[in-house]
Amino acid sequence: MKSLDGQVALVTGGARGIGEAVVHAFVDEGASVVLTDVLEEEGRALEEKVGAAAARFCVADVTSEADWAAVLAEAEQRFGPVSLLVNNAGIVEFGSIEKTDPRTFRHVLDVNLIGPWLGMRAVAPSMRRAGGGVILNVSSTAGLMGYAGLGAYVASKWGLRGLTKAAALDLAADGIRVCSIHPGPISTPMTAGMDDTITADQPIPRFGTPEEVARMAVFLAAEATYSTGSEFVVDGGATTGSMMLAAPEE
Template identity: 85%
Template sequence: MKSLDGKVALVTGGARGIGAAVVHAFAAEGASVVITDVLEDEGRALQEKIGATARFYAKDVTDEADWAAAVTGAEREFGPVSLLVNNAGILEFGSIEETDPRTFRRVIDVNLFGAWLGMRAVVPSMRHAGGGVILNVSSTAGLMGYAVLGAYVASKWGLRGLTKAAALDLAADHIRVCSIHPGPISTPMTAGMDDSVTADQPIARFGTPEEVARMALFMATEATYSTGSEFVVDGGATTGSMVLAGSED
């Protein structure tokens, strides 16, 4: 028996990158997966690749009606949702002075408000399922600050805090809520970054979406005594700066 047999998962931003890797990992362990994304061509291609246990819905995570349609579709096709992965996110560079209000609000809307809408939308379905797991994809930017990424950092710290509040609110419904904090991962979002980004990490390379997906699978299936918790997949990036052996002042 596979670890997610009989489970129904909903993965946002599931068409590519970390989201697609999570879809593959969950489907391989027996879950039926609802893939949502604004990238329709890539989302539909992934649905075809997974097969009969996957469905794709074009969805804007900031739209409450889109959330309702995705959850209703999941229940109609497969049954009540027991796993939600709030993975959809955007990144915009700019200092505090350079970032315009519209851009700042858009990042917060997608990365934080969208995840809140998602949790709110799936709770009745998870109650019907007898419980569930919500995984909110934050970032190392939810654990530390980064220059010229104020909007992104604010959204990811906010998602970390929202995770803890939701874990408390939903514990009585047997719903665990945890955040996952990837570091530099090789995805379309990081395509313009070079290896200098990871040079000072203990594990001096970009991570892969599959490494994040394996952590998500562990959180969903094995971390049964964890809720409101942070799980970090960052190559040691948040550990501190490396000092080269033998270096002198």
């Protein structure tokens, strides 16, 4: 028996990167998956690759309450009540506090924070019908520490970390666990073009892979049955501290 047999999952930002890896990992473990994205071509290609029996792609904007309702209706009609939600969709915008305009700041919050809130709000009744469930909010190491020039992104990811804890408390009585995942530098389209030097001082001095984050998601969905409201970090040790001032070897 596979670890996610009989589970119905909804994965946002599922067309590529971490989301795509989560889709593959969940299907491999026996789940049926509805994946959403605004990238229609990539999403439909992934549905075809995985197979319609196990995966269904829906074009959806996570900031749209109507889109969430439509996706939940599609998931329940095709596979049944949703028991797993991975809020993975996210964007990044670079700019200092002074140089970021209000419209951009609000857009990042809309996608990275309001979107997951709408998703949890929409999926909770379905999870009650399923008898419980697991919600995984993909935050970032930017939800654990600050980064210069990324004020909007940092604010959104810290907010998602806090929202995770509030949701864990609100939904505990319904048998719904809620945890946050905090990836560090991962090789995805979002990090394309970033220099390898940003990982040079990590204890594990390389970019992570989407598959490594997906394995954490599978663990949290299937095995971490005594964890809720907690942060799980996949960052090569980046948030452990600096190795720059390490004492010289004798």
